[in-house]
Amino acid sequence: MTARLSLRGLTRRFGSVAALDGVSLDVPAGEFLALLGGSGSGKSTLLRVVAGFEVADSGTVHLDGTDLSGVPPHRRPVNMMFQSYALFPHMTVAANIAYGLRREGRPRAEIADRVAQAVAMLRLEGMEARRPHALSGGQRQRVALARALVKRPRLLLLDEPLGALDANLRERTGFELRAIQRESGAALIMVTHDQAEALALADRVAVMDHGRLVQQGAPREVYDRPATRFVAEFLGAANVLEGRRTPDGALECPAAACTLRPAAPLPEGVTAVALRPERIRLAPAKDDNSAAGTVAEAAFRGESSLLLIRLAGGALLRVSHAEEDGAPPERGTPVRVGWDADAVVPLHG
Amino acid sequence: MRIALRLIPGLWLALLVAAPLALVGVMALSWQAEGVPPYSPPWAGEGTNPENLRLLAEDPYYRDSLGQSLLVAALTAALCLLLAIPMGIAIARAGKWRNALLGAVLLPFWTGFLIRIGAWIGLLRDEGWINAIIRGLGWTDQPLHLLYTHGAMLVGMVHAYLPFAVLPLFAAATRLDPLLEQAAEDLGATPGRAFLTITLPQLLPALAAAFLLVFIPAAGEYVIPELLGPPNATLVGRVLFQEFFQSRDWPVASALAVALLVLLIGPIILFQRLGRAA
Amino acid sequence: MTPRWLRAALWAGLAFLWLPVALLVAYAFSADPVPFRWGGFSLRWFSALAGNDRLLEAAWLSLRIAAGAATLAVLLGGATGWVLARHGPFAGRAALGALAGAPLVLPEVVTGLSLLLAFVALEAAIGWPAGRGALTVLLAHATLGTAYVAVVVQSRLASRDRDLEEAAQDLGASPAAAFLTVTLPLMLPALAAGWLLAFTLSLDDVVLASFTSGPAGTTLPVALFSMLRLGMTPEVNALATLLLAAAGLALALIGLLLRRGD
Numbered sequence: 067m068t069a070r071l072s073l074r075g076l077t078r079r080f081g082s083v084a085a086l087d088g089v090s091l092d093v094p095a096g097e098f099l100a101l102l103g104g105s106g107s108g109k110s111t112l113l114r115v116v117a118g119f120e121v122a123d124s125g126t127v128h129l130d131g132t133d134l135s136g137v138p139p140h141r142r143p144v145n146m147m148f149q150s151y152a153l154f155p156h157m158t159v160a161a162n163i164a165y166g167l168r169r170e171g172r173p174r175a176e177i178a179d180r181v182a183q184a185v186a187m188l189r190l191e192g193m194e195a196r197r198p199h200a201l202s203g204g205q206r207q208r209v210a211l212a213r214a215l216v217k218r219p220r221l222l223l224l225d226e227p228l229g230a231l232d233a234n235l236r237e238r239t240g241f242e243l244r245a246i247q248r249e250s251g252a253a254l255i256m257v258t259h260d261q262a263e264a265l266a267l268a269d270r271v272a273v274m275d276h277g278r279l280v281q282q283g284a285p286r287e288v289y290d291r292p293a294t295r296f297v298a299e300f301l302g303a304a305n306v307l308e309g310r311r312t313p314d315g316a317l318e319c320p321a322a323a324c325t326l327r328p329a330a331p332l333p334e335g336v337t338a339v340a341l342r343p344e345r346i347r348l349a350p351a352k353d354d355n356s357a358a359g360t361v362a363e364a365a366f367r368g369e370s371s372l373l374l375i376r377l378a379g380g381a382l383l384r385v386s387h388a389e390e391d392g393a394p395p396e397r398g399t400p401v402r403v404g405w406d407a408d409a410v411v412p413l414h415g
Numbered sequence: 416m417r418i419a420l421r422l423i424p425g426l427w428l429a430l431l432v433a434a435p436l437a438l439v440g441v442m443a444l445s446w447q448a449e450g451v452p453p454y455s456p457p458w459a460g461e462g463t464n465p466e467n468l469r470l471l472a473e474d475p476y477y478r479d480s481l482g483q484s485l486l487v488a489a490l491t492a493a494l495c496l497l498l499a500i501p502m503g504i505a506i507a508r509a510g511k512w513r514n515a516l517l518g519a520v521l522l523p524f525w526t527g528f529l530i531r532i533g534a535w536i537g538l539l540r541d542e543g544w545i546n547a548i549i550r551g552l553g554w555t556d557q558p559l560h561l562l563y564t565h566g567a568m569l570v571g572m573v574h575a576y577l578p579f580a581v582l583p584l585f586a587a588a589t590r591l592d593p594l595l596e597q598a599a600e601d602l603g604a605t606p607g608r609a610f611l612t613i614t615l616p617q618l619l620p621a622l623a624a625a626f627l628l629v630f631i632p633a634a635g636e637y638v639i640p641e642l643l644g645p646p647n648a649t650l651v652g653r654v655l656f657q658e659f660f661q662s663r664d665w666p667v668a669s670a671l672a673v674a675l676l677v678l679l680i681g682p683i684i685l686f687q688r689l690g691r692a693a
Numbered sequence: 694m695t696p697r698w699l700r701a702a703l704w705a706g707l708a709f710l711w712l713p714v715a716l717l718v719a720y721a722f723s724a725d726p727v728p729f730r731w732g733g734f735s736l737r738w739f740s741a742l743a744g745n746d747r748l749l750e751a752a753w754l755s756l757r758i759a760a761g762a763a764t765l766a767v768l769l770g771g772a773t774g775w776v777l778a779r780h781g782p783f784a785g786r787a788a789l790g791a792l793a794g795a796p797l798v799l800p801e802v803v804t805g806l807s808l809l810l811a812f813v814a815l816e817a818a819i820g821w822p823a824g825r826g827a828l829t830v831l832l833a834h835a836t837l838g839t840a841y842v843a844v845v846v847q848s849r850l851a852s853r854d855r856d857l858e859e860a861a862q863d864l865g866a867s868p869a870a871a872f873l874t875v876t877l878p879l880m881l882p883a884l885a886a887g888w889l890l891a892f893t894l895s896l897d898d899v900v901l902a903s904f905t906s907g908p909a910g911t912t913l914p915v916a917l918f919s920m921l922r923l924g925m926t927p928e929v930n931a932l933a934t935l936l937l938a939a940a941g942l943a944l945a946l947i948g949l950l951l952r953r954g955d
Contacts, residue, residue: 424770424773424793431808431836452813506703538729544729634800642921676800
């Protein structure tokens with residue numbers, strides 16, 4: 067089975083900077099993929115290469131097995147929702163949504179029909195005759211989505227689709243987005259810098275850094291088993307501890323004044339591990355995977371508290387303390403912390 | 416198609432902006448001659464003529480015309496700023512009246528400057544409106560000679576160019592954070608101090624832009640000195656017209672144009688830098 | 694909020710700008726032959742104006758030149774502004790930008806002189822344009838207008854995201870279709886405002902027209918200028934009032950167009 071979208075070895079340089087550096091990626095039909103990365107990671111360039119606005123220096127883009135190189139943007143069965151929404155200010159909502167169908171030369175009746183469907187699907191009834199400047203942020207976002215969806219693209223590209231919305235609207239719109247994508251059956255790539263958004267909405271997450279694809283997988287897998295230090299720190303701010311690998315596959319960490327022993331021996335050459343704050347408990351485990359320290363700072367965060375614990379070796383450890391485990395210790399309290407062996411995740415690079 | 420759209424305007428501008436300027440340079444090095452057109456170019460056998468440019472440097476009449484022009488332009492620009500600074504700030508802070516007030520300042524620009532100069536002629540002449548008021552108040556029986564003076568010329572120049580000065584200052588003033596002045600006052604500055612130490616320094620680039628926006632065109636002004644100024648206000652624009660139309664000395668007129676451009680090239684470059692920074 | 698001295702300066706400035714013009718308009722309706730002396734309400738100077746064939750001819754010529762120059766300026770300046778804002782880097786872009794910007798900063802005496810020299814040289818070289826007159830004035834004004842239109846169009850497009858054109862292409866519009874359905878409508882208010890700007894500049898110009906017109910093509914501003922040289926007459930008052938009314942109308946139109954585009 068071929069993937070809907072298949073990227074092989076995409077490279078795009080701007081001067082001496084590689085915005086894309088040998089990116090290969092497959093997106094099956096019907097999948098919701100989140101492309102996650104900081105600014106300048108190349109995620110937007112990737113989107114623009116797929117849409118046809120940038121030409122890769124090397125590498126290929128295939129859609130359902132067809133090579134898209136040399137196909138101009140307006141002939142690609144791919145539609146994009148721009149970060150700015152790019153709604154045409156001189157057209158009504160209905161004309162914006164109908165724009166793509168008009169360019170296809172569809173019959174008038176069919177256009178009216180499909181626009182009405184899109185309007186209903188995105189709950190834009192009554193807005194058809196308005197101009198974009200008379201809409202709220204959430205309404206604009208829905209018009210932009212309707213405009214892209216109405217073309218029934220085989221692949222939908224969203225550039226920071228929720229970026230312009232306030233926090234309240236983000237969550238609700240995110241879930242709507244996912245429901246609409248399931249309903250339409252299109253494959254979807256969403257570019258975002260917000261890790262929570264990516265983890266919550268996507269079937270699969272691909273993390274980019276400096277033009278490279280550093281890890282891809284199911285949200286839980288990427289979160290639990292970050293492959294690199296960058297992924298560990300970018301997703302959920304894990305603790306990264308460095309040290310020296312012992313012959314039997316544990317990590318001796320002077321800064322933590324302890325030895326971290328993972329469930330399976332560390333591969334050769336690994337000198338750092340990640341430890342999620344919520345996997346650390348305020349209770350001693352066995353001799354390994356346990357350390358002594360003092361509470362340096364305690365911050366109440368609603369359903370949990372964040373503790374900063376200064377370990378005996380000098381490292382500062384972030385620990386998430388659940389409310390149901392009782393009141394967190396005061397600042398200055400000496401504590402012992404421990405974690406399970408499978409919480410120790412080896413980091414490469 | 417895309418290439419044609421670049422080429423057609425490019426050719427037009429090359430033919431009617433670049434080439435004409437080059438011709439002015441050539442003409443400045445040509446010889447005055449009897450005939451139509453009344454010159455002979457450097458390649459007609461006599462070679463280049465250095466006399467025109469030398470004349471400008473040595474003859475005090477031409478030298479003074481350039482100096483006077485720069486002085487009058489600088490004075491005009493300074494007077495415009497004096498009015499434009501408070502006007503720009505006040506309009507920027509006028510709330511819902513902002514657009515109406517800005518329109519009121521810019522509208523005269525669209526009403527034609529000849530008309531406005533005409534109005535000043537009517538106001539300033541011996542039997543004009545201002546003299547009528549002065550007589551009415553019984554200050555004097557003799558009319559004051561107001562028209563055709565340096566004062567009248569400056570008033571006309573400031574009137575014509577004031578809108579140009581207000582615009583950049585208004586734009587810069589709208590970008591000011593009004594809380595900064597309040598912060599300064601909170602820290603113990605009097606309102607006047609706060610204005611001088613906080614607001615004015617932030618307006619400096621706009622001040623420079625506004626000054627140059629008036630200074631550059633004012634330096635070559637011809638119509639206003641001709642209509643309002645005294646005969647001895649021989650600014651470079653007037654001298655250039657005289658040389659060209661009365662003396663039919665095209666080479667000297669061109670040399671004056673070249674000299675004016677050379678004097679203005681620095682301000683023009685500075686102005687464009689300021690524009691890009693803003 | 695606004696300090697009193699700021700407000701006082703604002704009103705003083707506005708009075709300085711408007712009082713002379715207001716008096717001029719008021720006295721255009723005075724019967725007294727001495728300008729700016731009230732002799733009772735009268736429209737006699739307007740009717741005198743209607744009988745002044747020389748001025749009417751100049752006005753008609755000026756309107757035609759201004760309309761032609763503004764139209765040419767919109768075509769050339771519109772293309773220039775679009776090319777500068779949207780074509781990205783290309784060979785000659787810097788030169789095009791500099792040439793389009795030059796007429797905005799050159800003193801008008803220099804522009805006028807240089808254009809006349811160019812017309813004389815062109816006639817000597819290819820026999821066109823034959824002599825100086827309405828055509829050469831039109832070409833001069835079109836060149837100045839082109840620079841203004843280019844700036845207006847370029848800044849209008851620069852304030853709009855290129856996203857809009859890309860979105861159009863993404864939705865299936867060929868580059869030409871994207872230009873016609875999205876870019877051109879976006880430029881339209883700027884083009885209209887630019888046309889009016891070029892039109893007004895042409896109607897207000899003395900210096901370029903003096904250089905490039907020759908004896909044949911006396912425009913209204915040139916005629917008005919030679920009248921003003923001899924001093925003010927009530928007829929000039931009346932003419933000025935009419936021009937003011939026309940300019941006010943044009944400005945209201947521009948404001949309307951620009952507001953509709955936003």
